[in-house]
Amino acid sequence: MNIPPVIHWFRRDLRLADNPALLAALAAGGKGGVLPLFIVDKRIVNSAGPTRVEFLKDSLRALDEATGNHLVVRYGSPLEVLRSVMAESGATQIFVTQDFSPLGIKRDEVIRRELPSAQLHEVGTPYIVPPGSIFSKSNEPFKVFTAFRRVWDTFEIARPLDAPINPTWFKATSESLEGLTALAGRIVPDYFGNLAALPIARPTTAGEAEAHRLLELFQDRVDAYATNRNIPGLDGTSMLSPHLRFGTIHPRQVADALIGDSEDRRVFLSEIAWREFYSDVLYHNPQSISAVLQPTMRHLPVDSDAAAVERFQLWARGQTGYPLVDAGMRQLLATGWMHNRVRMVAASFLVKHLHLDWRWGAQWFMWRLIDGDIASNQHGWQWAAGTGTDAAPYHRVFNPTLQAERFDADGTYVHTWIPELASVDAPQCLQPGGGEGLLAPPDYARPMIDAKTERDEALRRFALARELAGRKHV
Ligand SMILES: Cc1cc2nc3c(=O)[nH]c(=O)nc-3n(C[C@H](O)[C@H](O)[C@H](O)COP(=O)(O)OP(=O)(O)OC[C@H]3O[C@@H](n4cnc5c(N)ncnc54)[C@H](O)[C@@H]3O)c2cc1C
Numbered sequence: 351m352n353i354p355p356v357i358h359w360f361r362r363d364l365r366l367a368d369n370p371a372l373l374a375a376l377a378a379g380g381k382g383g384v385l386p387l388f389i390v391d392k393r394i395v396n397s398a399g400p401t402r403v404e405f406l407k408d409s410l411r412a413l414d415e416a417t418g419n420h421l422v423v424r425y426g427s428p429l430e431v432l433r434s435v436m437a438e439s440g441a442t443q444i445f446v447t448q449d450f451s452p453l454g455i456k457r458d459e460v461i462r463r464e465l466p467s468a469q470l471h472e473v474g475t476p477y478i479v480p481p482g483s484i485f486s487k488s489n490e491p492f493k494v495f496t497a498f499r500r501v502w503d504t505f506e507i508a509r510p511l512d513a514p515i516n517p518t519w520f521k522a523t524s525e526s527l528e529g530l531t532a533l534a535g536r537i538v539p540d541y542f543g544n545l546a547a548l549p550i551a552r553p554t555t556a557g558e559a560e561a562h563r564l565l566e567l568f569q570d571r572v573d574a575y576a577t578n579r580n581i582p583g584l585d586g587t588s589m590l591s592p593h594l595r596f597g598t599i600h601p602r603q604v605a606d607a608l609i610g611d612s613e614d615r616r617v618f619l620s621e622i623a624w625r626e627f628y629s630d631v632l633y634h635n636p637q638s639i640s641a642v643l644q645p646t647m648r649h650l651p652v653d654s655d656a657a658a659v660e661r662f663q664l665w666a667r668g669q670t671g672y673p674l675v676d677a678g679m680r681q682l683l684a685t686g687w688m689h690n691r692v693r694m695v696a697a698s699f700l701v702k703h704l705h706l707d708w709r710w711g712a713q714w715f716m717w718r719l720i721d722g723d724i725a726s727n728q729h730g731w732q733w734a735a736g737t738g739t740d741a742a743p744y745h746r747v748f749n750p751t752l753q754a755e756r757f758d759a760d761g762t763y764v765h766t767w768i769p770e771l772a773s774v775d776a777p778q779c780l781q782p783g784g785g786e787g788l789l790a791p792p793d794y795a796r797p798m799i800d801a802k803t804e805r806d807e808a809l810r811r812f813a814l815a816r817e818l819a820g821r822k823h824v
Pocket of ligand 1: 594621624626628689721724728730731734
């Protein structure tokens, strides 16, 4: 008699090593083995930008190879796919890594309710400390990172688990990964206009082996992290974000390799903790995907007319005439990734100099970023916009030129991404338009706004928002 397999449903855990859910599935599957399943949920892929979908495809290709070509890819709603895979294989047990995204939580509730014949086992999470585990003394979720971090630090980081040795995989029919390309990016917001047609970026290499290669390379750089992480012209950071996003590596593995007593290593661990903080904030505030977290900022006036759409599109194409912003937006277009310092400056520019809705910018980032993660992205944006938990004070407006002079003093980053400024030396290449009058390089964009005037306008709008919020309380 054939022994039925158990299913391991891969979601944000596209790896074999240190995957507790997969190990539990293999233990439960015994001789029947494990059917390694990935479900292409059209609802999700339709609104994901094509570059991240290519990165996902590459990650799945690597996973397929790692399983000796046993990965079973199916298209459809998770409920329908699981129903048919269970019927075909006789499996009744499904192992997953717990998903904490609002969409994932709802999806898993539907599976539990509508598929009572399935036993859904949630084992492990994509975090060192699962969202919803950390509370203040008064039993409230934290709204400020430093307080969250203090408690987060008291949790022990478990040692990573090895990859399974000679796992028994169950063979089942799989569909081609190529179908993903046609499904990607079908739902396009109006204000994108022709932006959606811009060529996709060439994503970096994906997959578990690549994640470990990056981690190994970063071990030689981590001891300069605290200083170099802010310089976008240097390889000062780990570049692991897309891998943490898709789970080709677990933060536990990263922390285990890099943890140490130096200040650099402590700062690095803090960044991992930011990722966990934002997932915790999202867990407690699922509405924060689109709703501002600071009640006083609900009334912040933003522009949305045709001129606003035009401003948005210049920003997205990297044609604002502000070199650091443009370099960042072009790095995003070319690679699907942007340096953190420049993400902050570019996001602040969109909200505080162009007076646009942070959600427009967040949507564009989610469209282009290979590490696009709803918790880190939406809360990174709310931080920059001054509307989120732990937000930058609303009156803090990054000056894009001063930021360039401070963090790209020799112009390395600007020169890399803006060819029109290649022959303009620093500090001139860091100035609006790359210089004024006869010094202005003729083929680079003129500054689309005056930063000082628009900063004042932003402060006026923020003051108005606070006033309106105050009146609503009366
Ligand atoms: C407006 C804005 C949008 C952002 N959108 C995303 C996003 O969609 N996905 C994403 O992973 N990160 C996002 N970030 C956070 C951060 O920019 C990236 O995580 C970081 O640039 C990734 O590069 P790295 O892996 O080399 O980072 P490293 O400096 O090497 O840090 C290691 C890891 O820590 C985590 N991390 C670092 N900084 C942050 C942070 N500020 N917030 C949360 N986690 C952090 C990431 O997982 C990162 O891979 C955003 C930041 C801002 C300001």
